[in-house]
Each structure stands twice: as C-alpha cells, then as structure tokens.
Amino acid sequence: MNVACGNCKKIIPIPDDKVPQNKDRAKIICPHCKKIVVFDIPAIDSTVIINPNIKKDHSVYLTDISNGNQYLLKIGKNTIGRSSDICISNEDNFISRKHCTIEVIEKNGVLTIILSDEFPSRNGTFYHDKRLELTDKLVLKDGEQIRIGRTYFMINFK
Numbered sequence: 001m002n003v004a005c006g007n008c009k010k011i012i013p014i015p016d017d018k019v020p021q022n023k024d025r026a027k028i029i030c031p032h033c034k035k036i037v038v039f040d041i042p043a044i045d046s047t048v049i050i051n052p053n054i055k056k057d058h059s060v061y062l063t064d065i066s067n068g069n070q071y072l073l074k075i076g077k078n079t080i081g082r083s084s085d086i087c088i089s090n091e092d093n094f095i096s097r098k099h100c101t102i103e104v105i106e107k108n109g110v111l112t113i114i115l116s117d118e119f120p121s122r123n124g125t126f127y128h129d130k131r132l133e134l135t136d137k138l139v140l141k142d143g144e145q146i147r148i149g150r151t152y153f154m155i156n157f158k
C-alpha cells in the first residue's frame with residue numbers, strides 16, 4: 001500500500017508484508033522528512049491502489065462507451081442518472097433520472113470506488129451482466145465496465 005506523509009506530502013510505498021495485520025492504524029518514520037506518520041490500514045479486499053506517483057491531481061472518470069462522453073466524478077458520493085449530479089446524456093431511455101451512485105473515497109493516497117444501486121430503478125445497474133441488488137456495494141477498479149440501463153460505462157483513473 002502507499003501512504004502519503006502528512007508533513008512533506010511525499011508518497012511512501014509500504015510492501016504488503018510490512019503492513020501490520022489485525023490493526024486499524026500503524027506508524028512509520030517518513031524516509032524523506034523523518035517525521036512520524038500515522039496511517040489507517042485499509043481492509044485488504046476493499047481498496048484499489050493507484051499509481052503511487054499520482055497524488056492530489058488524479059481524477060476518476062465515468063466514460064460512456066456508446067459515445068465516448070466522459071464524466072468527472074468528484075470525491076464523495078456522485079448520483080448518476082439523467083437528472084443528477086452526473087447527468088448522463090445519450091439515447092438510452094433505460095437510464096432513470098436518479099439511477100445509481102458512485103462514491104469516490106480517497107484515503108492516504110488510496111482510492112476506493114464504490115458503486116451502489118440504491119434507487120429502486122426499474123432498469124437496473126449491472127456488473128458482468130449480474131444485476132446489483134439495492135443493498136449491494138461493489139468496489140470497482142480502474143478499467144472496469146459496468147452497465148447502467150442498457151449503456152456500458154468504464155471507470156478510468158487519470
């Protein structure tokens with residue numbers, strides 16, 4: 001995993017075998033500025049480590065594969081639909097006004113992207129052709145495809 005130093009802002013790579021298990025937090029000495037850095041240890045199966053050189057200037061996009069439109073996702077919860085935070089405009093009438101949400105969580109240089117279909121949309125949100133249940137929360141990685149209504153979208157980190 002990668003940890004951002006709170007003092008000098010540099011990214012400190014920590015090999016997986018050096019990440020303590022069974023703890024929520026740990027401390028290291030920053031190799032750049034020698035300050036103590038306390039960091040949260042993410043749950044192993046719920047995080048995606050992005051390029052360690054990308055810090056605050058990275059962005060997450062939702063790309064409509066049918067027409068190439070790209071929608072910039074903000075940090076926090078994004079509502080996706082025809083009339084939402086992220087307004088999808090294409091020919092697909094199977095996309096509801098408020099259809100699903102994509103939450104972008106950023107912690108210590110690690111991005112977690114969570115898709116959920118928390119609206120009772122008639123036409124569903126799909127991952128690998130499996131429809132999400134209302135209570136599902138799905139973690140997405142860079143380059144993964146989802147289907148909203150009848151349209152395929154891709155998650156891209158840039």
Ligand SMILES: [Zn+2]
Nearest residue numbers: 005008030033
């Ligand atoms: Zn530092």
